[in-house]
Amino acid sequence: MQFIDIHGHYAWGIDDGVPSQKEAIEALKLAKENNISAIIATPHVVPGTHNETDIQHFKNRINELKEIASHMQIQVFQGCELFLNHDYNNSLQNQQFIPIENTSYLLVEFDVRKELGKEYEVEDYLYEIDIKGYTPIIAHVERYFPNGIDLERVEEFIDNGYVIQVNASSLLGVHGKTVKNNAYELLNNGLVHVIATDTHRSTGHRIPCLQEVYQLLSKKYDYQTLKTLMYDNPLHILENESVEAIEVNQSFFKKLFKRR
Ligand SMILES: [Fe+2]
Incomplete structure (x- = not known):
């Protein structure tokens, strides 16, 4: 796949x-070995730290990456990872971020160094992005709950139309046992x-390891579920379409106690 x-x-x-650049080429080679055919480059954008000139520099660098990757038959698309802090509104007003390509x-x-903030703060940030016409994709949701995942809160994110992304490295246990359990709980409840x-x-540990993760997950989850998570939904995002929910085959016991 x-x-x-x-x-x-x-x-x-x-x-x-x-x-x-040398290491970027190595990372692209590894991505190729992992059957990754397209990448969205998402440099960190930190409100209050980065300005318009920085954003332009990021875009130029992504274009350089795109040129190199094209010789390796890997497509590269523009993006960023916008850090939501108290200065975020300034970045939003001034368009100092890079949405995923067009x-x-x-x-x-x-x-990720602390537990996800209070509802009014986090939910307000996401709501502001939403009303500006952007759909938030929440990066590595499993990493914000050091005391165990709050499934209801994540379910509310999804009900609001937000997209939930989990890190491959979390599923491999790179960020510890709790983060790993959080990631699997999200998967088992269809919340990714x-x-x-x-x-x-x-x-x-923080490498393009999708093939390794696919092989691991294929022992537990069916082909279509993994295809939705690792190909179909990413493609929907690139085509600006709605993402699909996964249908995880759960045991009778789990179904019996399904949360809704
Ligand atoms: Fe990141």
Whole structure:
């Protein structure tokens, strides 16, 4: 199966992602080996830190990446990972962010070093993005709940029309046991739309590992579920279409206690 990776810091020399062009080429090679046919480059954009000149620089660098990747038969698309902090409104007003290539989808993240903030704050951020005409894709949702996932809260995000992305590395256990359990709980409850790599390097744990994750997950989940998460929904996003919910085959016991 071919995969589309909607979240990765492949555009070099911008953030804490891939540091050099040389390493970006290595990361692209690894993506190719992992059957990744398209990448959305999503450098961190931090409101209050980055300005219009920075955003233009990010776009130029993504175009350089696109040129290199085209020789490896990998498509590259524009994007960013907008960090939602107290200055976010300024960035929103001034269009200092990069939506996913010609679509109304915008990848956003919260601070992974602490528990997801209070409802009024987080939900307000997302609502503001929504009313500006963008659909938030919430990056690595499993990483914001150090005391266990709040399924109801994630379900509310989905009810509001937001897209839920889980990191491949979380499913491999790179971010610890709780994050891993959170990721699987989300999957088992059908509360994930996309699995992406959040690639930061060409070696180590934060790499383009979709083939490895696919092989692991295929022991537990059916082909169509994984195709929806790793190809169909990413393609829907690139085509500015609605994403699909996954239908996870759950055991009788789990169905009996299904939450709604
Ligand atoms: Fe990221």
